[in-house]
Amino acid sequence: MxxxxxxxxxxxxxxxxxxxxxxxxxxxxxxxxxxxxxxxxxxxxxxxxxxxxxxxxxxxxxxxxxxxxxxxxxxxxxxxxxxxxxxxxxxxxxxxxxxxxxxxxxxxxxxxxxxxxxxxxxxxxxxxxxxxxxxxxxxxxxxxxxxxxxxxxxxxxxxxxxxxxxxxxxxxxxxxxxxxxxxRTLPVELLAEGVLEVFFRVAGMYVGDPRDLPSEDAFALTLVERLTALGAELAAVRDADGAPGDALRLEIAKLSGVSHGPWFNLGRDPCACKGWYLANELSTGLGLRKMTAAAALLAPLWRRIAEGDARWGSARRLRRLWQTVTSAHRPALPADPVEGVTALLDAWRIERGTDASEERTELIARATTRAWGDGLPTLGALTLADVRQVLAEATGQRA
CATH class of the missing domain: 3.40.50.1970 (Rossmann fold)
Known part of the structure; x- marks a missing residue:
């Protein structure tokens, strides 16, 4: 149960x-x-x-x-x-x-x-x-x-x-x-980060649990599809040096809250979104905005999932999710999820630059493992070495 x-x-x-x-x-x-x-x-x-x-x-x-x-x-x-x-x-x-x-x-x-x-x-x-x-x-x-x-x-x-x-x-x-x-007072770059935050949360839960839940999966993928379209629409407005209108901002606000609805994740592992815990500690440890940290982590996380490390998530479900994203996004994105999510972040103009020494990264890795790992259900079977490698890649170091 x-x-x-x-x-x-x-x-x-x-x-x-x-x-x-x-x-x-x-x-x-x-x-x-x-x-x-x-x-x-x-x-x-x-x-x-x-x-x-x-x-x-x-x-x-x-x-x-x-x-x-x-x-x-x-x-x-x-x-x-x-x-x-x-x-x-x-x-x-x-x-x-x-x-x-x-x-x-x-x-x-x-x-x-x-x-x-x-x-x-x-x-x-x-x-x-x-x-x-x-x-x-x-x-x-x-x-x-x-x-x-x-x-x-x-x-x-x-x-x-x-x-x-x-x-x-x-x-x-x-x-x-x-x-x-x-x-109306929210800067447009933070509006874009808001779209990413919902995407990060919903995608993380969907990919992080390997079980297929037909109804819940359909809800989640529909939400991802809509988020992708709104993110692309907002990016087009920014590219044209325009300002997002009331209708666009309201649609984004709707999805921000509705993503917490229980019908999206009923029956899933509540700890499925492993990236959230790393982003929380990376942003705190480096004094970054949460989505700057999340954006830096997405490619390293998805790379491990795509390579078959099921402790981070399901490669099969990642491919399915990315098919939903590519079908909804204009201009077209690469078919490979890892390459594609990097292109998505660039298209949405999401800042993901991080700068940390090896010593600082080690401290953040240990803080992450202490708070969320070492036998706790949140990081499950992931070890300090696993966390360290992802953080090192996210901060531009060699794992």
Whole structure:
């Protein structure tokens, strides 16, 4: 039987297209106030102003906060204390801000969550108690794309030894509001990286588990096909020195969140996307954006899969996935997945340059193995030597 990591009676996040959806949702929930937490980068944005006006129209008194904590357990604990007793919480920002608010809202109602997170452990993965449930309704408005935090039951928590992946259904927001006005401040290169982040996550899960799941596979490949088409469309806009329109940004935002839907991966190994763990540690260790690290890792990872190392993933399923990509992408891409994914990254203008000494790479390899390997299910049978070789190739060294 496949492992079940977390179950609760909490229902899936509702999705509203357009800020006006908030005005329809608020009157159905008790309370007179709304606590709006905005990422510092968008605190004075058009989206925040429209959301505030919408809440006032619905009869709410709005209190605005701009959290600037580092996203550690201590800073999130302080935020949880600040939010205790709120009627409704509205989080406006990127994945980092939404992650912090999700955890703070849950901690304000369930002290056991902080107790679980305060336990010292080497694993980078923390599973929260299934009975931990939030007491305050949470609405999220993402201003970036890629993480899909607005629709997921997971978050990343900063710590002294890197970021930990925290999973729990109690982290699931009540409502996600998707509106292109919220992503208008997002630079186009980060929009492209957002498409790659969803692609990296979905492809990693699909290729990483060798089992064929006909319905789930069909969903995943359809999503990959759509992501590929959107990535190519965005690249064409950039090549023409244009600006992506509202419709394109909204389509990308839709797929960002929906990729966390359980129907894509039901029955799969939840640890199938090995590349995520390496990208997490490489980006932290070198101070890179997550997708710069992921882009540097894709070819080395896929090379090992294509050569038949099943510990990283299925060569057969990689070929099938790449056929889906090549059929959807214009201009045409090479038929070989390893050569092709490099061409894809170039076409989408994704930065993947990394620079690390052998000593630094060794430290990152050891940190990766300590947090995700050495007997933990996340990296499975992969060893320090395996991780070291992939990281060395990703950073331009000889393995």
């Amino acid at each position: 496949d492992p079940v990591w977390n179950l609760s009676g909490r229902r899936a996040t509702q999705v509203a297209y357009g800020i006006g959806g908030l005005a329809k949702w608020l009157p159905r929930h008790p309370g007179r106030t709304l606590t709006l937490l905005a990422d510092p980068a968008v605190a004075d944005s058009e989206a925040v102003d429209q959301l505030s006006a919408c809440a006032v129209w619905a009869g709410r008194t709005v209190e605005r906060l701009v959290p600037d904590g580092p996203g550690t357990l201590e800073s999130v604990t302080a935020l949880a204390e600040r939010l205790h007793g709120s009627d409704v919480v509205l989080a406006v920002g990127g994945g980092t801000l939404i992650d912090q608010v999700k955890l703070a809202v849950l901690m304000s109602a369930a002290p056991v969550v902080r107790e679980r997170l305060a336990v010292r452990q080497r694993s980078g993965l923390v599973l929260l108690p299934a009975e931990a449930e939030p007491a305050i309704p949470l609405v999220t408005v993402p201003t970036t794309v890629g993480t899909g935090s607005e629709l997921s039951g997971g978050m990343c928590l900063a710590g002294p030894h890197g970021k930990r992946l925290v999973l729990g259904n109690g982290l699931q927001p009540d409502v996600a509001v998707l509106d292109p006005v919220a992503t």
